[in-house]
Every structure is written in structure tokens, then in C-alpha cells.
Amino acid sequence: MSKLDIITLPDRLLRTVSTPVERIDDDLRRFLDDMLETMYGAPGIGLAAVQVGVLRRIVTVDVAKREDEDAPPNPMFFINPEILWSSDERDTHEEGCLSIPDYYSEVERPASIRIRYLDRDGKPQELSADSILAVCLQHEIDHLNGTLFIDHLSKLKRDMVIKRFTKQARIGKPDL
Numbered sequence: 001m002s003k004l005d006i007i008t009l010p011d012r013l014l015r016t017v018s019t020p021v022e023r024i025d026d027d028l029r030r031f032l033d034d035m036l037e038t039m040y041g042a043p044g045i046g047l048a049a050v051q052v053g054v055l056r057r058i059v060t061v062d063v064a065k066r067e068d069e070d071a072p073p074n075p076m077f078f079i080n081p082e083i084l085w086s087s088d089e090r091d092t093h094e095e096g097c098l099s100i101p102d103y104y105s106e107v108e109r110p111a112s113i114r115i116r117y118l119d120r121d122g123k124p125q126e127l128s129a130d131s132i133l134a135v136c137l138q139h140e141i142d143h144l145n146g147t148l149f150i151d152h153l154s155k156l157k158r159d160m161v162i163k164r165f166t167k168q169a170r171i172g173k174p175d176l
């Protein structure tokens with residue numbers, strides 16, 4: 001397994017729509033393991049393939065430690081995930097993103113969702129999620145569509161964050 005580099009704002013790849021996975025084979029499963037190692041090493045509770053520069057609809061999640069510090073790992077893999085249903089009930093949760101380091105804000109989203117996806121054997125599955133799993137899955141599926149959690153904030157807050165990261169990226173490259 002190998003740990004991959006995570007891209008950050010203002011990298012334009014983060015604004016690109018990822019394409020569906022067509023073949024689930026050993027190469028893809030190796031990539032899933034690399035994503036998992038990258039997510040655990042960050043550390044994070046979720047990771048979308050685009051965050052390591054791969055524009056495919058792939059997500060890894062492990063919220064076990066968030067729920068209970070002594071819980072054993074519970075890695076989850078989602079290929080081509082689609083939201084089938086979202087609750088009208090909303091919930092607010094503090095979010096952060098490995099691609100937007102050191103920025104956190106409350107985000108309001110549907111409290112519960114139901115998704116369809118392919119598992120690591122290519123088998124179709126459905127899953128209902130609420131609490132932190134629902135938050136994390138919506139955050140990751142947003143990534144596959146080029147959407148970031150700051151897009152759910154006011155334009156003022158979003159522009160402030162983008163400006164901060166764009167400015168930071170210019171340091172040392174004054175000609176850009």
C-alpha cells in the first residue's frame with residue numbers, strides 16, 4: 001500500500017466532475033487500499049478519489065473512531081455512489097476538508113439519506129445513513145461533483161476562504 005498526496009484549494013481538479021468507474025478489478029482494489037491508507041494517515045473520516053487527483057467516482061469512509069474512540073476500524077468503500085433519497089429534516093454539523101486545511105464551519109444538510117453504490121466486489125448495494133455517516137457521505141459525493149463544503153456557506157464566507165488559499169498559493173510564485 002502507498003500513501004498518496006492530497007490536493008488542496010485552489011487546485012482546479014477539486015472543481016471537476018468525476019466520471020463513473022467502469023471496471024472493478026484488482027488494480028482498482030489496490031487503489032482503494034491506497035486511498036484508505038491516505039485517509040487514515042491524514043487523518044480523515046472520508047476521502048474522495050479526486051482529492052488524490054484521480055477523477056473517478058470513488059469514496060472511502062471510516063466513521064467508527066468518530067463514534068467511539070476504542071472502536072475497531074470499519075473501512076467502507078463506495079464506487080459510483082448515488083443519493084436515492086434525502087430527508088426533508090435537516091441537521092447542522094461542523095465540517096472540515098482535507099483539501100481545505102485548517103478551516104471548519106457549520107454546514108446544514110439533509111439529516112438522513114439513502115444511497116446506491118457498488119461495493120469493492122462490484123456488487124450493487126443500498127445503504128441508509130444518518131448522523132455523521134450521512135454528513136460524511138454527502139460531503140464525499142459532493143466532491144465527485146466538484147462541490148466543496150464551503151459552497152454550502154454564504155458567498156461572503158466562501159469568497160473569504162478561497163481568497164485565503166489563493167493568496168497562500170501565490171507566496172513564492174509572485175509571477176503567477
Ligand code: GNR
Pocket residue numbers: 043044045046047048051094095096097098099135136139140143
Ligand atoms: O476528515 C474529514 N472530516 C469531516 C468532518 C465533518 C464533515 C466531513 C468530513 S470529511 C473530512 C475528510 C475529507 O475532506 N473528505 O473529503
Ligand code: NI
Pocket residue numbers: 096097098099139143
Ligand atoms: Ni473533503
